[in-house]
Structures are given as C-alpha cells and as structure tokens.
Amino acid sequence: MSSDTIIEIKEVNRTYIDEKDNTVEALKDINLTIKRGEFVSIIGSSGCGKTTLLRLIAGLDVPETGILTLDGQEITAPDPQRGYVVQQGGLFPWLTVEQNIATGLKARHVYRQNKAQVAHYINLIGLNGFEKAYPHQISGGMAQRVAIARALINRPKALLLDEPMGALDSFTRADIQDKLLELRKENDATMVLVTHDVDEAIYLSDRIVIMTPRPGKISEILSIKMSHPRDRGGSEFLSIRGDILEKLHLASARQELEYII
Numbered sequence: 001m002s003s004d005t006i007i008e009i010k011e012v013n014r015t016y017i018d019e020k021d022n023t024v025e026a027l028k029d030i031n032l033t034i035k036r037g038e039f040v041s042i043i044g045s046s047g048c049g050k051t052t053l054l055r056l057i058a059g060l061d062v063p064e065t066g067i068l069t070l071d072g073q074e075i076t077a078p079d080p081q082r083g084y085v086v087q088q089g090g091l092f093p094w095l096t097v098e099q100n101i102a103t104g105l106k107a108r109h110v111y112r113q114n115k116a117q118v119a120h121y122i123n124l125i126g127l128n129g130f131e132k133a134y135p136h137q138i139s140g141g142m143a144q145r146v147a148i149a150r151a152l153i154n155r156p157k158a159l160l161l162d163e164p165m166g167a168l169d170s171f172t173r174a175d176i177q178d179k180l181l182e183l184r185k186e187n188d189a190t191m192v193l194v195t196h197d198v199d200e201a202i203y204l205s206d207r208i209v210i211m212t213p214r215p216g217k218i219s220e221i222l223s224i225k226m227s228h229p230r231d232r233g234g235s236e237f238l239s240i241r242g243d244i245l246e247k248l249h250l251a252s253a254r255q256e257l258e259y260i261i
C-alpha cells in the first residue's frame with residue numbers, strides 16, 4: 001500500500017436476501033483505492049449499491065468476501081476516524097446546536113480538553129448566533145452544516161457523506177458544497193460522497209466513481225482535473241457533464257438489455 005493511500009477496498013462482495021427470498025448482489029467485485037485528501041464521489045442509478053459501499057467504509061456493515069482498510073487497518077466497526085453524515089443529519093432534537101456538535105467529543109470522552117473546538121466549528125460552518133438554537137429552530141441547510149461539523153470535530157481521517165444535500169433546495173445545496181470545499185482545506189480530510197447529482201459530483205470531486213446495478217459494480221472511474229472554484233456553466237464543466245450522463249445512460253441501457261436477455 002502506498003503512503004498516499006488511505007482507503008483500500010479489495011475484491012468486496014455483499015449480497016442481500018430480499019423479501020421474496022431472491023439474492024440481491026448489492027456489490028460485486030468492488031476494487032477501489034482512495035488517496036489521502038482526495039474527494040471522491042460515487043454516482044449511479046438507484047439500487048446500484050452506493051449506500052451499501054459507503055456503509056461498509058463506515059464499518060456499519062461488513063462484506064461477505066473481500067476487505068476494506070483505512071490506513072492499512074481492517075475496517076470492522078464504526079469509528080470516529082470515519083465521520084458519517086446522512087441525508088437527514090440525525091441531530092438530537094433535545095440538544096442545542098452547540099450541544100449536538102459537542103456530542104462527537106463527548107462520545108470519545110475528550111470534551112473537557114477540547115471545549116473550545118465547539119466554538120471554532122460553529123464559526124467554521126457560519127452558525128454564530130445559533131449556538132443555543134434547537135434543531136427545530138434552524139433551517140434544513142443549517143442542520144446539515146451542524147451534522148457535518150459534528151462529524152468533523154473529531155478530525156476524522158475520512159468524512160463519508162451519504163447525500164447530505166439531497167433534501168435541500170439548489171441554493172442551499174450550492175452553499176453547503178462551497179462549505180465542504182472550505183472544510184476540506186481546513187481539515188485535510190479525505191471525503192467520499194454518495195450523490196445522485198452529476199453537477200454536484202463534478203463541482204466537488206477529484207474522481208467520480210460510476211456504478212451500475214444488478215449486480216452493483218463499478219463501471220468507470222473518471223478523474224476531474226479542473227481547478228477550483230469550478231464554473232458550473234463553463235464549457236469544460238458542461239462537456240464533462242455530457243460525458244457522464246452519456247455513460248450513465250449507456251450503463252443503464254446495457255444493464256436493461258442484460259436483464260431482458
């Protein structure tokens with residue numbers, strides 16, 4: 001393993017049995033190496049195994065065969081080294097913004113010596129003045145920023161994001177996307193994002209992993225070389241978008257054909 005590598009996924013397979021007793025190959029022969037500090041997005045149609053893959057990296061599930069490692073150590077259970085943020089961030093409704101962010105530290109019993117970090121992260125996500133607000137008193141976009149800060153306060157080696165902007169309007173989405181890029185610089189964290197949004201993937205990523213379903217496989221990995229900030233309306237951006245949409249379309253057409261045959 002090169003010292004550049006942080007996450008290694010080797011020959012990973014995961015099947016489920018559905019409610020009709022059919023075997024679902026959620027992930028088949030997945031191989032992926034993620035570099036330290038890299039921003040990788042995973043895209044693909046519904047059911048292609050994106051969340052299954054992210055949950056395996058988080059340690060919330062284990063593969064049937066194959067192995068996943070973080071810095072050479074096998075991933076077998078959740079760990080604050082791998083922060084995990086989901087679509088509806090799962091804030092504790094009975095805790096304020098600052099208390100929610102502090103839970104990351106409290107869970108590791110390091111709150112007292114790191115108390116000042118809470119204010120630092122509130123500042124970083126731009127929620128000064130909302131420290132004492134409860135989740136029902138802030139917007140969905142603010143709540144997602146709190147969820148991201150709660151994961152980042154543990155200074156995770158990797159931040160795993162399962163459609164954290166999925167339920168937000170496009171304006172708030174764009175705002176959080178920029179925040180993520182800032183936080184990435186500040187924290188040096190590797191980020192792995194599951195998204196349905198091709199533009200979001202191009203705007204943020206160093207590489208985009210395209211997956212196809214039945215069985216869930218990696219069909220292609222694209223490197224995005226554009227410098228930041230990326231112009232969403234620029235010709236290079238639009239050309240990459242066209243290319244990805246065509247690949248997704250082709251992948252799903254091929255898969256439908258295999259299904260019929």
Ligand SMILES: Nc1ncnc2c1ncn2[C@@H]1O[C@H](COP(=O)(O)OP(=O)(O)OP(=O)(O)O)[C@@H](O)[C@H]1O
Pocket residue numbers: 016017018024025026044045046047048049050051052053216
């Ligand atoms: N716990 C489970 N039990 C049975 N089948 C499951 C389970 N979890 C996932 N699956 C199946 O595995 C496949 C991959 O699911 P997964 O949620 O990883 O896909 P996804 O790409 O994240 O989908 P979406 O974009 O809709 O969230 C799907 O066919 C799904 O129905």
